[in-house]
Amino acid sequence: MKNLISIVICSLIIMSCSETKKEITTIKEETVIPFTPPVSRKIAYAKADEILAQLSIEEKIELIGGHNLFFVKGLEKFNIPQLYLSDATQGVHIRKALSGQLEKSTAFPCPILLASTWNPELTQQYANAIGEECRAGDIAVLLGPGMNIYRVSKNGRNFEYFGEDPYLASRLIENYVVGMQNTGTVATLKHFLANNHEFHRRTSNVIIDERTMHEIYIPAFKAGIDAGAMAVMASYNKVNGEWAGQSKYLISDVLKGELDFKGLVMTDWWSVWDPIKTINSGTDLEMPGEANEGFAEYGDVYVRSNAKKLLDEGKVTEQAINKMAKNVISLSIAMGLDKRSVKDESYLSKFSEHEKIALNTAKEGIVLLKNENVLPISKNKKILITGDYVEEIARGGGSAEVEGYNNVSMLDALKKEFNNITYSKNPTDEEITKNDVVIISIGTIDHEGWDKEFELTPETNTKIVNITSQNPNTIVVVNSGSGIEMTPWNQKVAGIINAWYVGQNGNTALAEIISGKTNPSGKLPISIEKQFSDSPGANYIPDINEKYTGVLINGKMTYPKEDSDMNYPQVDVEYKEGVLVGYRWYETKNIKPLYAFGFGLSYSSFEFSDLKLSTTNLIDDNNLNVTFNVKNTSNIEGAEVAQLYIQDIKSSIIRPIKELKGFKKVLLKGGETIQIEMELTAKDFSFYNVETKSWEIEKGDFNILIGNASDNIILQQKISYSKK
Structure with a gap:
């Protein structure tokens, strides 16, 4: 009888372990099926x-x-x-x-x-x-x-x-x-x-x-x-x-x-x-x-x-x-x-579906940059909102501008999501201090035909610093088409949300992220520098006669006839940084950006583990399979972006510290673990050889790096490459 009980218990343990193993789903990085025209x-x-x-x-x-x-x-x-x-x-x-x-x-x-x-x-x-x-x-x-x-x-x-x-x-x-x-x-x-x-x-x-x-x-x-x-x-x-x-x-x-x-x-x-x-x-x-x-x-x-x-x-x-x-x-x-x-006018009936796709894009693409225990905000908190683009939607200009319909302003979206919202263009000290949270909306209107300033106006920076000094629960929402200078107030505010240009209904997504109804999952596709002088192209605008360098008027760079002036002197813009663009530049030059490429916060927490390679000795044009696990260690469903970088440990030419060669966004329930599989080819380890006009790999050692931002590598394993 004891033997029978022992057998049953062992069987149950084996079944339990087997079931636990089955729960770990493997997800691969997809490959796209190319478009084939109707007629060859x-x-x-x-x-x-x-x-x-x-x-x-x-x-x-x-x-x-x-x-x-x-x-x-x-x-x-x-x-x-x-x-x-x-x-x-x-x-x-x-x-x-x-x-x-x-x-x-x-x-x-x-x-x-x-x-x-x-x-x-x-x-x-x-x-x-x-x-x-x-x-x-x-x-x-x-x-x-x-x-x-x-x-x-x-x-x-x-x-x-x-x-x-x-x-x-x-x-x-x-x-x-x-x-x-x-x-x-x-x-x-x-x-x-x-x-x-x-x-x-x-x-x-x-x-x-x-x-x-x-x-x-x-x-x-x-x-x-x-x-x-x-x-x-x-x-x-x-x-x-x-x-x-x-x-x-x-x-x-x-x-x-x-x-x-x-x-x-x-x-x-x-x-x-x-x-x-x-x-x-x-x-x-x-x-x-x-x-x-x-x-x-x-x-x-x-x-x-x-x-x-x-x-x-x-x-x-x-x-x-x-x-x-x-x-x-x-x-x-x-x-x-x-x-x-x-x-084909039948597509006119699909606009409601398009609105949903626009909203989902905003939900997944808005990036939470900083959160010092201020987000999400409960619905009953007293919230003051101030700044620009509160009643109007920030958007880029030029040939790409799209006005939209059923537009939702930031103020309308927040009023719908929260019970106690006050909007003041120029809030008093009393308004700032009596509210539980202050949201400051800032940004730029970027435009085809001219470049913008990286720095905000002194007035905007002063306003943020002053409000934060009176109410530590201050959140800045950034509406811009690229990185802006945040250094004057980055350490002072409790939260920063990079909303970019959210489109016609993206402010609904923003409000839901602020309330916690939507868990943020956006990751920066750029590095945001501390000051523009850190940038690889910092000196690209020449110091030429004021007639041509332009002036800033109401946030817009204005030039004589803008970019259509063919009488403007030709300017040579030399890409001296070479292949060291973005995080490649900052890491190789040991310049720490304010926010790194691939970075973005979530209301969930994640754990990476169990990195496995199909081989540690890669030969010729063989592929390398990489697997690892990602676990949601919180009880909140959330999405994480697993990022795979390759590092050439020793090279005969200048190569970046690391280069992105794989990524996968996965949605995990609280406590769930998913295995991610990625495949690397010989091309992923290569550099372009200008002498041979071809992609080449040098024999030697490489590191396979796994993380959730370019500056947060969690797993690492070395492989060697050789030729027969």
Whole structure:
């Protein structure tokens, strides 16, 4: 009997252990399924050749330059439609001056907030929703996603992009492309290449070495191309002495050659100045194809108006013009636009779904930077809110601006979530002290065409310090498209929430994070420096005549004619930091940022353990499997972003201290453990060798690093690499 009882007890213990083991689910980092056009490129090219054979040279030339600012001419007799091109990455920008526009479009959270979600699946949903609104609005081509790397925090268009790390940007961009194009809307990768600031972008000459180009600034474009992107837009700036859109090296050699891009290459609006170079560069479409009042003084430099004369003079060939026209025609054929309408009004019924995706994006992308036991706030606390963007929604400006509908202000969202809210633009000492918590809303309005200041105004900093001195339970909400200086008050306030630009209903997400209804899970896709002088590009704005350096008026940098002034002296902007961008720079130079790349707080707590590698001796091109566990050690359901970095312990060339090569966002119930599996390839350990024009690994030791921020590595294991 005793033996029988013993057997039963042992069996129960074994079953219990077995059941516990089964509860640990293994989750892998996903790979995206590339977009395949409805009609193969081979068939589309063949049909385009048939059409070209029936066109006059004048008809071909009409195709290779834009019309009416935002359109590409069609060929009615061949059922090739006129194409409408619309901005931008964070939603449909409604151009009120044009007829036939959508009555409304969803204002999604800005792309840098989307990057803060570290969620590729959500990125695909986000892009899919925007693509559906494009279809509803008869938009054939979305002029996005933007993917220029965050090099300097002053860049006025950082809010349109996906942060400082090429690996993170690549994984999100590939999902954006697939999500967008699965709706039948063309995605346009922009701006190729090295358009990393807005300060007089048209007369900036970026000096960049080949290795830096390949390791930092090209990867996101390659990821988008590999995911099936159908269009690419060249940038405004010069790259190593030549404007990008007319650079044969960039367009023909790199983009169409090395990256094997088969789609349509267009210029940005008024960004090329030599029609001969443009035609011979490999660019297919010059936009907008003609001058407007602001550019008339620079003469007739347009492809459409010059091509026939240049052909007659023997300065360009009909073959070059044919190549351009062929890619314009084949785009429509490959997307099936000769067989179906661009416009599909059935998507108008999906706007409520799009609002939910916008809200979910804000919930996952708002980043909690600091919390000294002040958050979450119970609903019955007395709360004072003050500052800017309380009654109006902060958003980025320029071609990417989306106004939205059903807009929810911060004040309205907080009033809905809390019972006792007081708003005061300029609160008295009594108002500050009698409330349990003070929320100060600050921020910037970032804009295409000029860069912003990193520093806030002295008045704003003084206000924050004064309020905090009277009420220690002060929370700052930051509304901005990139990092700002927080050093004057970072140590004084109890909480900081980086809300970015939350979109039309993202303030609801903000209010829910403040109340605890939503557990924050956003992680920074950038490093936030203590002062701008710490930045790798700190001296990029030259000390030139005041006429050109601009003045700050009401928070906006104002220049003579802004960035359209082609008389502004060319400025060489040398990327002296090379591959050391963002956290790569701060760690290698031993400069501690205020907040590190990948950082973000949660109301939950997490534990990492059990790092295992499939081998510790990697040989040749074999892959490495990495597994580890993440446990939610709290009783609050929350999401954590596990980050995998690689460190080359000893290298013959300068390499960063570490480089992100894997990440996975996981949602865990209280007490739950999940096993994460990631696979590394030989490319992940490589650097770009400018001598051999290839990616190479040096034999030696590497560290596999696992953590939840670039400055918080929790697990580590060494491997060696060798060749047979």
